Amino acid sequence: MKVLKFGGTSVGSAQRIKDVAKLVASRGNNIIVLSAMSGTTNTLVEISDYLYKKNVDGAKETINKLEAKYADTINELFPDNKEARSTAEKEIKAIFNYIRSFTKDIFTLFEEKEILAQGEMMSTALMHIYMQSQGVEAVMLPALEFMRTDKNGEPDFHHIRQKLTALLSRYTDAPLYITQGFICRNAYGEIDNLQRGGSDYTASLIGAAVNADEIEIWTDIDGMHNNDPRFVENTRPVHNLHFEEAAELAYFGAKILHPTCILPAKLNNIPVRLLNTMQPDAPGTLINNAPGGKTIKAVAAKDNITAIKIKSGRMLLAYGFLRKVFEVFETYQTPIDMIATSEVGVSLTVDSERNLDRILDDLRKFGTVTIDRDMVIICVVGDLEWQNRGFEAKALDALKDIPVRMISYGGSNYNISFLVRSKDKVRALKSLSEHLFNNN
Numbered sequence: 001m002k003v004l005k006f007g008g009t010s011v012g013s014a015q016r017i018k019d020v021a022k023l024v025a026s027r028g029n030n031i032i033v034l035s036a037m038s039g040t041t042n043t044l045v046e047i048s049d050y051l052y053k054k055n056v057d058g059a060k061e062t063i064n065k066l067e068a069k070y071a072d073t074i075n076e077l078f079p080d081n082k083e084a085r086s087t088a089e090k091e092i093k094a095i096f097n098y099i100r101s102f103t104k105d106i107f108t109l110f111e112e113k114e115i116l117a118q119g120e121m122m123s124t125a126l127m128h129i130y131m132q133s134q135g136v137e138a139v140m141l142p143a144l145e146f147m148r149t150d151k152n153g154e155p156d157f158h159h160i161r162q163k164l165t166a167l168l169s170r171y172t173d174a175p176l177y178i179t180q181g182f183i184c185r186n187a188y189g190e191i192d193n194l195q196r197g198g199s200d201y202t203a204s205l206i207g208a209a210v211n212a213d214e215i216e217i218w219t220d221i222d223g224m225h226n227n228d229p230r231f232v233e234n235t236r237p238v239h240n241l242h243f244e245e246a247a248e249l250a251y252f253g254a255k256i257l258h259p260t261c262i263l264p265a266k267l268n269n270i271p272v273r274l275l276n277t278m279q280p281d282a283p284g285t286l287i288n289n290a291p292g293g294k295t296i297k298a299v300a301a302k303d304n305i306t307a308i309k310i311k312s313g314r315m316l317l318a319y320g321f322l323r324k325v326f327e328v329f330e331t332y333q334t335p336i337d338m339i340a341t342s343e344v345g346v347s348l349t350v351d352s353e354r355n356l357d358r359i360l361d362d363l364r365k366f367g368t369v370t371i372d373r374d375m376v377i378i379c380v381v382g383d384l385e386w387q388n389r390g391f392e393a394k395a396l397d398a399l400k401d402i403p404v405r406m407i408s409y410g411g412s413n414y415n416i417s418f419l420v421r422s423k424d425k426v427r428a429l430k431s432l433s434e435h436l437f438n439n440n
Helices: 014-025 040-052 056-077 082-103 109-116 118-133 157-170 198-209 243-251 259-267 321-331 356-363 391-398 422-436
Strands: 002-006 031-034 177-180 183-185 191-193 214-219 240-242 272-276 285-288 296-311 339-341 345-350 368-382 406-409 415-421
Touching: 002 198, 014 056, 014 118, 031 118, 031 198, 040 056, 040 082, 040 109, 040 118, 056 082, 056 118, 082 109, 082 118, 109 118, 109 191, 118 177, 157 198, 177 198, 198 214, 198 259, 240 243, 243 259, 243 285, 243 296, 243 368, 259 272, 296 356, 296 391, 296 422, 321 345, 321 356, 339 406, 356 368, 368 422, 391 415, 391 422, 415 422
Parallel strands: 002 031, 002 214, 031 177, 214 272, 240 285
Antiparallel strands: 183 191, 272 285, 296 345, 296 368, 339 345, 368 415, 406 415
16 A cells, blocks of 8 residues: 655646546555645635634635635536536535634634645545546545644654554445545644645655555655756756655755655655656655665755854853753754854854844853854755765865855765855855766
8 A cells, every 4th residue: 555645736726636536546545645725725824814813804705715716626627527516516615614604703723723624625525526426436534533643743643543544444445545634633632733744744644654665745846856946957856865865855945845754754664755746657756765875866955044153262161051052042942953163152053033032132141143144055965974985075166166154064974064145045056066966
């Protein structure tokens, strides 16, 4: 059994729903995980924002526009099948009536999460009805019946495996199964979600729970590319990545895969394959625990980075200094991306300025603090163990004409990271491609 996850663009229109249905119908006894149709979650967030602001008219108008979009999709899906069209219209109408019910009462975070869950409810409903209309039997596995987080907001894997196994045992002869990505219940039974990108996480958790042969992540690009195709010409898919390499790329800007997707698959040694719904025959990218192959694989960039330098003469030979600095970031729940130290100071980077002013105030207790805004982390990923001579030199040579604020190397066997100005980002990406890939 495999787990096949399809993102919002893959089910973003009637034609794409048809294409996915045709693709999965011929693939055998698998579990299909669907995101909401592209644009839906953003619109549901917009509706929630109106309700937070008590702008009921704005919420209702936005609900009407979204419902009209779904009405058009239903008409395109079932132009000649009145029975299936009627079934779809009733299911989608009931969901929109449920969304409208939130315009009458007090609106809080709990109600917002219930509204956000409706996108996946609608995409799976339409897929299920369409497949039945095509004579393809599929069983719906409601995610809210097995996907749960614990009191810390982390997936409750024992619960997920137990409940999902029980559900599957009811339908042992089903040719395939459909379920919702992203949505879950929390430890208190309330509707919740796995955050943005959560459909990848859902697929990985399901794959681990059923010990799947493989997890397939279907999007609108043919695998993870060796550089950002938005800025660099002639990029190409990377055929194989180690889980650690994929995690580094996902964290540092490769949007095709959500970073959280990696861990359950990695720990259970389940391969993950990234595939393109628009080019289903393309080989894509295979991610597994196989050795990296002593080569540089890809480059990614993470935007909106702020660099902070704390300089203090008291740091010289003083134990406990770094602990105090890190405690400041822990207090404000702000993760650190890069760090570099010297005898008299430390530089580090963050990707959020949400609590920056308070962080800076606390850091000034330890020394002189300066910041550099509008920076970018360029991450070079591959088999970068220190014994593999020359790889770091090639990356450094590519950036010889670009000012580099920080370098991070040795914290991982799989990446070397450079902090540069945002205005130098594209030039850095192009130069790295030229030096690392085009001359191979």
